[in-house]
Amino acid sequence: MENLIISKFMDKHEVAQILYEVSQIFEIQGENPFRVRAYQNAARIIEGLSDDLELLVKSEGLIKLRGIGPNLAAHIKELVLTGRLKEYEQMLRGIPEGLFDMLKIHGLGPKKVGALWRELSIASIGELEYACKENRLIELPGFGEKTQTKILRGLEFLKRFEGRYLYSEAKIMADELLQAMQRHKDVIKAEIAGSIRRCKETVKDIDLLIATKKPKVVSKKFISLPHVDSVTAEGETKTSVILYNGLAVDLRVVSEKEFPYALHHFTGSKEHNVAMRSLAKKQGVKMNEYGLFKGTELLKCKDEVEIYKRLGLAFIPPELREDQGEIEAARKDELPDLITENDIKGIFHVHSTWSDGRDSIEAMASAAKNLGYKYIGISDHSQSAQYAGGLQIEEIKKQHKEIDKINKRNKGLKILKGVESDILPDGSLDYPDSVLELFDFVIISVHSQFNMSEDRMTERIIKAMQNPYTSILGHPTGRLLLARDAYAVNMHKVIDAASDYGVAIEINSHPQRLDLDWRHGKYAKSKGIKVTINPDAHSVEGLTDVKYGVGIARKGWFEKKDVLNCLNVSEVEEYFKKRR
């Protein structure tokens, strides 16, 4: 009877979110900072889990995770099994929701939010803005005129930009700044660090690192760049600005000798750095952005490779530096040999004017050939996708005739006949088998009815994967970064199904998708499935998005051997036929 009350188990994202909120409440309440960190750490561990959380709880495996002790294990178990955490609910009572929003404001941390709440009863962003404009913050101890102005600026920034940017946008801007600075005669070395170097799918700011003998001159040059709107911090080694498009940029200036250490430091992630410094410390070495030190002696390293080597580790590529097991793997020399752009031999998931693409099949094919690809898989939308001009059955044969014609005269690149079939709400595909068999390959994607329950959506997708003509599952979660959340789906079960039925899963390279999420990479690898890095291009320009997918694949620990489109055309054709 009581079991009926439990509607569903809490998933890892929900659990992580609550652990994170608990840590924030602790911070506001001035709780022991190490206790705060333990909760933050736990949130991150749970979020990055590749094993199934529910199974882990049931097998009492939580406690074996480094960073999860008896207390947190019990809390997480309670959350997963009952969907609630009594202690948390008690804490939340009396903590206004708005305080969490206030913490998002740059320059406002838990101490100040706590003070505002206790002293001035400010409990939301709206109240805060009002209080600033009424000049009421100055009277508070620890606050002043400038703090008030800074908060107002932070508020403005948050409202306008929500604080995050797509990787692709930030990368383009970062490259522009980098090139502008590299042209300066006093710049010896310059590199983009931070989350852009790590290929995170969204980023908060740009980190630029420069080696020079004239830090003041370089910093001055930087703030005088035409992109710069305002300067938010200006010191000896660090300068922060906001660009006209809202992006924040941190410039760090070091000596040439310090450059490798600084590059490592400012590439992060913060969690990777914490783990690295802790490891160094155990070896009696202090690690900071200026060097590795044994006592006062600098351990000389000419690049990052030597820094890792000094600490007994293989070089860890930036994409892997998320403290998700890469340090342990580097210690055992078991890091993956990550895929590179050059390994990609061909591409699937390309649209043309036959559905909602802008360019013809011929144009797409010739562009792909120029990019050095050996094959291109055209996959226009299927008949139900009326919004996208999906292919009616009678159009398919015409399209195939056109492809045959181009293939005949065009050597050096083979066009494969594919389709992106909608997965209908009941899990069936958008054409009968007699039509599906006309294609070389079939990508299946969800484009409608996103609001299903997780169970139904998972069932729907798995049913579609069971169809013998299915080759590739397209953008598996349907998310649009910074715009639309993923639909509810149990990716664990989907990956299991991919493994069971021999279906490849797409890493969609569109900058707003980057879906499969890299966080599922390790689990996917453990199941031995194939992924395929596809542009989902709707124009010739879109073909070059493949580079973003490669970045995400690297971040997901994928190697050449895991990626379908690293095979040559005959191997690929073989792969597609194998399922039927």
Added chain:
DNA sequence: GCCGTTTTCGGCCCGACTGTTTTCAGTCG
């Protein structure tokens, strides 16, 4: 709250910059 090749208690990564302070707390990465 977690953890143990210094430790079951006493640690827990490290530094820059700002603003409000007269020596440092708060915030950020």
